[in-house]
Amino acid sequence: MPDALRQSVITEVPGPLSKATSKKLDLIFDARAVHFVTDYEKSSGNYIVDVDGNKYLDVYSQIASIAVGYNNPALTAAAQSPEMVSALVNRPALGNFPSHRWHDLLKDGLLRVAPSGLNRIFTAQSGSEANELAFKAAFILYRRKERGEGVDWTAEEMASCLKNSKPGSPDLAILSFANSFHGRGFGSLSATRSKAVHKLDIPSFNWPQAPFPALKYPLEKYRQENAAEEKKCLEQVEALIASWCAIFPTYVAGLIVEPIQSEGGDNHASPAFFQGLRDLTKKHGIVMIVDEVQTGKAPLYLQCSIASAGPNCVSTQLQHLAVRFGATGKFWGHEHWQLSCPPDIVTFSKKAQTAGYFFGDPMLVPDKAYRQFNTWIGDPARVILNKAVIQEILDKNLVEQCARVGEVLYAELEKLMSRYPDKIMNLRGKGQGYHRTFLSFDTQDAASFVLSMKRLGVNIGTCGVRAVRLRPMLIFDESHISSLIAALDTVLSGASQT
């Protein structure tokens, strides 16, 4: 069946059943953000089906978190495995009573595709939690280095921290960037800077915010201006690290950055900018956290150990040589940057279907047990599912596919942009020498744009102030491009207005 016929919308959007179900749900569970109520049993692959029987090509993918398609058979098999049933029924307190399968599950799953140089893991349940755990690791390391190795906690430190007072509760900060999104907890939200709706009325820490480069697109055309912009931002990052403690005094212990600012508008920066951040964090001895919650696809290349990490890295003790197989694309956004040494911490969630952080430096394991700890420390059931996602990506060469499809899709969007230059602007997502399907563009009224797209059977999302973002699954292929482009063309041409 041709792609164009695959999606089909037979009612208004949302349809009457979606509306009625939402209304009923809203009495017990805030349903004001519901797009439509979904029939997941009828959804399949790239297509999501609502209760009214409307079928949409889904390039939003549960806010970028479905990797290999609805009702994927390989995932279904994993969900039905005896290992999964046991993990669901016998949920462990992982830190105290891990299963005898836990080591191998991590090794054969999440760690199989760990970023180069980061061979340790702490598991979590959401991107927010992963980022907060990373912050805590950074703060504990900062104070550990200040205190000196082997120096025990003082009575004053222990008593004061219970009162939320210094010196036990130190004035330490995580630097983040304007327009960033790192989560909704009190720590992660203090680093989030994208929209007032996320932050208003919630107390936050007095942490510094650096400007994120405001680049001009297409990047190649404005190479010089963009380089100047990035240089200026790097200077401000360094100035903030130095000045923040002088003014408040609150010391910057870590920095968090997204490879592509997603929720904040799909804002890109060049490898040179991130190299600059790596060098600055090394110079000032602060932890560099790369938030790959939205950009991490779900593991993509096989690696076997040992690359060399420079002696100036915060992660000094790494010796790691990565030999990569397959894949012209890369799984982790930061692997496009060719840093002088790996980031200290990489956080993940969403497409991984579980969450946590990778790290390499054993010094990032706190000085004592139970400091980085909680009852569940993640959910083995979701880690089992993650393993199946990884295997599916490798079996189907989905990273290669993603790079290949991204190239075609980008070219098609470029054509649309040249036809509708006032309606599709700042197309972005093409890397320097590589492609991906993580694409976006600005438009005049993103909210009504995506509603029009839904009416044509394409489920698509927005980000930032006026961006439309494409977050197709990794199984999105050439056969889906034509119907996506046809729908975009219809909306852009104004033919969909009724």
Add this chain to the structure above:
Amino acid sequence: MPDALRQSVITEVPGPLSKATSKKLDLIFDARAVHFVTDYEKSSGNYIVDVDGNKYLDVYSQIASIAVGYNNPALTAAAQSPEMVSALVNRPALGNFPSHRWHDLLKDGLLRVAPSGLNRIFTAQSGSEANELAFKAAFILYRRKERGEGVDWTAEEMASCLKNSKPGSPDLAILSFANSFHGRGFGSLSATRSKAVHKLDIPSFNWPQAPFPALKYPLEKYRQENAAEEKKCLEQVEALIASWCAIFPTYVAGLIVEPIQSEGGDNHASPAFFQGLRDLTKKHGIVMIVDEVQTGKAPLYLQCSIASAGPNCVSTQLQHLAVRFGATGKFWGHEHWQLSCPPDIVTFSKKAQTAGYFFGDPMLVPDKAYRQFNTWIGDPARVILNKAVIQEILDKNLVEQCARVGEVLYAELEKLMSRYPDKIMNLRGKGQGYHRTFLSFDTQDAASFVLSMKRLGVNIGTCGVRAVRLRPMLIFDESHISSLIAALDTVLSGASQT
């Protein structure tokens, strides 16, 4: 087979295989807190089996989070259901694309046993997250009332919150109690006051800490002193609410309290104390959050709507009359208090196998959509499992059983206390006219006590500074008491020392 023969320890504890597996695991995942490595396939009911083949009567239950036993057949059936497979494979962004089954799943599961008067829910993934979401709801409500209904956000508020500055990021606080434990995130950890190991080196908010009553046990014997102590603490709570804003100025928007301070040492207080807290929070217009993460058993009584809540409640708009069936025990700790109106928010996790908060007041739904939001908003797979836990509790009358068994167990522990008065002290857990198995006592060296118990085949935990806590599952029955008491007797008599 007699109970005494059911547990069996055939190696040192932890055994050689546990040690070797932990050591290997520690290279990739912090394993320093591992008690033993577990074979969950071989574990069953109240018994947990380690990789060395040791079988323990488990009265720690994964830090109080297993309700109805390892490999419970009803839970296994739920884990194998088509509904579960779909929930695992097609993980939704619940706020945007809920399944058509979501409403009924909440109604027939979590809300079936909602605390009286609290008929709305927000789902989460951990106790920490649930508490932080409750804090956010309290802060948003506080500012909403300050701002006045229908008054829109100002440009200054929206701009300043992105800089973590006032007025958008207000100086608001949650009051908590000394020795409390509410979680490990930056907000929940700011309310946690139990141990330095949880808090040291982590920045925290300048929030007030009130004294929690230091009662004398047995409670009946010291009724008068305890009442005076509770009165003194209530006075200090009110003084803190008034003075905190005068000193800093940071306004108290909410108060969080555990029915029994668990991690902090199993500290109890009387219904009168909690009634006092309810009255104070009503008087000062602040949100009362009851943290039932450890005390909530997993729903225990059926209710059909409609009791009347006083007009002075923060939850003013409730009309709720609860008709309760069965059960001499109660599911929620706070239901023993007979408050003048329900708490504003009750949080849960652990035995629920999922997490979140219940509330009743529609004003606790934020003024706009997307304020209380995140990608996953909980995990439907875990909510399905919760529904099976609830059904099992109801089918097997486990709440009644728990009250019945608790009475016998308490009496047995009292006998031990009278025989070993210097080794088992401050036995606690008996309520005023009711019983439960949530019991504890102080001893001289809790850490070595529980190790000795493990060597005798009983997995038991500690809390606070010197307490041994019993957290048996709800399926723990009379047949398990004798082997538990025999092991305690052996350790207390010194016969287990080798």
